[in-house]
Amino acid sequence: MPDVPNVGQLVLLGLATLAFVIAAVIALLRLKGQRESLRLPGKIALYAGIGLGVAVLAWHSMLRGSWIPLEDNFDTFVWLAMLLAMFIAYTQRTRPLRGLESFMTPLIVLLLIGAAVFGKTTPHEYLKSAWSWFHRTSAFGGALAFAVAGCAGAMYLFVNQQLRSKRVSPGGRLGNLERLEHVTVVSVTLGFALLTIALITGLVLALQGSAMGKNWYTQPKVVLTFVAWVVYALVMHAPINPSFRGRKTAVLSVIGLALMSGILIAVQLMPASR
Amino acid sequence: MNRLLLIGLNHTTAPLEVRERLSFNAQQRADAIARFKTQFPSCEIVLLSTCNRVEFYLARAVHGNPRVEELLQFVADFHALPTSDFETHIYQKSDRQVIDHLFRVASSLDSMVLGETQILGQVREAYDACTTSAGPLLNPLFQRAIAAGKQVMRDTALSEGRLSVASVAVDYARGIFDTFSDKTVLCIGAGKMTALVLKHFAQLSPGRMLICNRDRSKAEVLTTRFGGEAVGLDALQEHLVSADIVISSTGASHPIITRQHVDVLRRKRRYRPIFMIDIAVPRDVEPAVGEIDGVYLYNLDDLQEVVSRTQGQRKDVIAAANQIISTQVEAFVSWNRQRELGPAIRALYSRYHAVAQEEVARTINKLPNLSEAEKAHLEDLSRRIVNKLLHDPIQTLRESETAHAQAAQYLHALEKLFHLQTDEQGADEPKGE
16 A cells, blocks of 8 residues: 555545635635625535545545554544534534634644645554553544634634724624633643543653654653643643633643644654654 | 804714713702803803713803803813813804704714614703703703604604614623623612613523612612612622622712722632623723723723614614704704894884884975875885885895804894894794694
């Protein structure tokens, strides 16, 4: 099997990306002006993107002969993007959060572009050990939760700024601050637990002498992960120390997302870090 | 004859911080009127002071006092402010412009929130408070303006389907809070505005509602209507700790919630966000409070601005209201012209007919052989001459109405040139609706 996805998969991925770009543009247009007529096209674009992304995953799994997710980098990027897209679809169906698409679809587009650029189909060996399986699934699960927290945090900052500047029309086109803060804190709590598992299992793997080598603790991935863990620990601190609530929590969750993105890039660019 | 003069400022010309410094409460208005009448006894005055405007309506002799500068100085002296603090925000109108402006004010066409009915009550209240200082010109002017305001509210849809300050405040609250069943709404003050806003917030079914007023009985009236608890103003600090939404509209002349207060309370409140709606003028909440993280402070201007943004969609209704106003202004101007010109014209005619009659009598005395028919011819001749001589100037005077000020000037000149003494109560009041 070649090291990169085939042309057909890349074309499908391109179409999925295009669908999400359209969904993002529509979401931004809706954010700028209350255009209810764009609601249905936006929804169609989002669901089309999900359908195409799932088709890519199915095709990729069929070629690989395995349906287990996160087996290679290409698969991981697409899975992350699809799970985020499904989170949007689920939220907007159950308890809509206005403006969620505007902040999350650009992230999905970046993940799909990441899949096309960095995506390798070389299978990861994570199924060989339980530590490795726990490490990989918890790390990416944590990343997913932090992506949600980061987007909710960014939305919080945006809404907060609009409310304070008194420029926005009442009712707001985005969710309210209380719910956005709740989404941020719940996502960070979940992500923090998963990141902690990823750190512990990663430590075990490093001590077992995995591919990371002797100086594993100096690698950017490890340093960034530790910094991200500290940042999220501060966010988690909010219920205990309420002075951290609100805007500070939102800022930290956005910083955390930036760090997690750095970790993801470090993992892709540094083969030894994978 | 008197001329109309208006000096004032409103939400379009002056920010809230200027308006609140120049506003007059009921007691201050009574004091100001009394002081004004001592200083300018022959001038009629009505003082209208609301959250959005402070306006002095005057009727004074053509070259009488006060002049604009004198009035500005009077206001400055009353509030112990230099005129430079507010003179750039002042507008000045005269005669027909004043009539047009007052009619628009009374019908809410000059309000930030089109269709709000409160202004009509405020105009009536201002007039009622100044009935002794208003006179033959301001009395009918205000009566007619109130009638026009009522007609606009009744015959147009101006007051329907509008956003109100209260509904905008509720919408902003929804932008901050997700649920209200666990929230506490604290009302400071128990006036009309508070009741209006509280009515909207009560519909959200908040967990707790506290109505805090110096006079507890007034607070209890509101609790009977909307539920909640009446509490004393002395425990305000404690209530601010538990409150999530604060609605403040007291008559206090200085802020009752300062940045220092809120800074101290933040820790006790465990840094929970707080939404403060300050609809009082002068403001109850120090503007610096809004700079604190987690405090969302909105004053009357902030809320009204949002409301005014929705008004472009109501062009048809506004056009209908404008039509009523111009008809009513026309009717008043016409009545006022008659009131002013009628006595002068009558005086002019009677004076010249008397002169002509005197001359005819003198001539008849010199011609003893004249028959009765010839005497009648002579009298008729003199009357026709007088009428013909006066026809053109009177016609010009009557047609000068379109520019109200010009008519006033002509009339003034007429009175001076021909030494006329007119009775200003000559015409009847304009007919009501």
